[in-house]
Amino acid sequence: MxxxxxxxxxxxxxxxxxxxxxxxxxxxxxxxxxxxxxxxxxxxxxxxxxxxxxxxxxxxxxxxxxxxxxxxxxxxxxxxxxxxxxxxxxxxxxxMLREEAVQRPLLSSWDRVIDYLSAAMKYEATEQFRILFLDRKNALIADEVQQRGTVDHTPVYPREVAKRALETAASAVILVHNHPSGDTTPSRADIDMTGEIARALSAVGVALHDHVIVGKRGHASFRTLGLL
The missing domain is CATH 1.10.150 (DNA polymerase; domain 1)
Incomplete structure (x- = not known):
């Protein structure tokens, strides 16, 4: 032109x-x-x-x-x-969305948290595994991308998640990852990995509040689906 x-x-x-x-x-x-x-x-x-x-x-x-x-x-x-x-x-x-999401305890501003996570992750071309570390009042301590993977897989190590939770003095965590395909249905691997992380966190006294899967057209919550 x-x-x-x-x-x-x-x-x-x-x-x-x-x-x-x-x-x-x-x-x-x-x-x-x-x-x-x-x-x-x-x-x-x-x-x-x-x-x-x-x-x-x-x-x-x-x-x-x-x-x-x-x-x-x-x-x-x-x-x-x-x-x-x-x-x-x-x-x-x-x-801006992140600032709005963390102004209050995360669990009391869940819609804003989802808006932020969607904006941050739904357009990623490869899988990204993020962890939100929370204190006893469910305020955000840290928001970290732990791993980046391929279009359909991200390697996650439960012991490393538990170790990082202890390092941040977190009382609870929220796991988040994206599905570049757009389908937010948890896979068998997602479910198994979440169970392993939940057990690793429980062993060190840290709660797993939720695992959220983000896609281009929405999200899925393990807690809402009854998988936690």
């Missing part, structure tokens, strides 16, 4: 920016929000077609913001400045 001069797009950009400021984000389509982000990084190009193409390529606004810099370059055609801007915005959104 050939670059155009900035004045040709100045009116459109001003109108879009004014609509966002006066009417809020709900007044804009996803591609228009992405346009607004790209204005700063690409000052002399019509970013509307690009924003639409990016969303069509990656599937959603969230997927664009969570794509890797390499994917944004190779699949989206973005230069480093634009890719970095989108990565910063995506990271800031996840940080």
């Amino acid at each position: 050939a670059p155009d001069s900035a004045p040709l797009h100045a009116g459109h950009r001003d109108r879009l920016r004014d609509r966002f400021l006066s009417q809020g984000a709900d007044s804009l389509a996803d591609y228009e929000l992405l346009e607004l982000l790209l204005f700063s990084a690409i000052p002399r190009r019509d970013t509307k077609p690009l924003a639409k193409t990016l969303i069509a390529t990656f599937g959603s606004l969230g997927a664009v913001l969570n794509a890797s810099a390499e994917q944004l370059a190779t699949r989206g055609g973005l230069k480093p400045t634009a890719a970095a801007l989108l990565k910063v915005v995506g990271a800031a959104a996840v940080r």
Whole structure:
């Protein structure tokens, strides 16, 4: 796409920016929000077609913001400045959700916890195993990614989980991992591994509150499913 001069797009950009400021984000389509982000990084190009193409390529606004810099370059055609801007915005959104989730004991703000975990993990291309370490009042002590695996497997070692729980002085933990396939149904391996971790934690006096599986279209809770 050939670059155009900035004045040709100045009116459109001003109108879009004014609509966002006066009417809020709900007044804009996803591609228009992405346009607004790209204005700063690409000052002399019509970013509307690009924003639409990016969303069509990656599937959603969230997927664009969570794509890797390499994917944004190779699949989206973005230069480093634009890719970095989108990565910063995506990271800031996840940080904000995390802050909201941990303002109160995690078990009393469960919906916010799920929102944060979904934003942080559902777009991951490979499995990621995360642990939330909680104190006696169920406040968050630490939030750590313990392992990264393949598209359908992450090696997890129960003794290492129990050891880390002791190191953080946790009273309880919540296990979390993602299914890149999108299907959040616990596998037999997931169930067996959770049982092994629960036993390892129990041996050192640490409770396992839940194991959450995150997918692109939702989540599954072992506690809710009666698997804990």
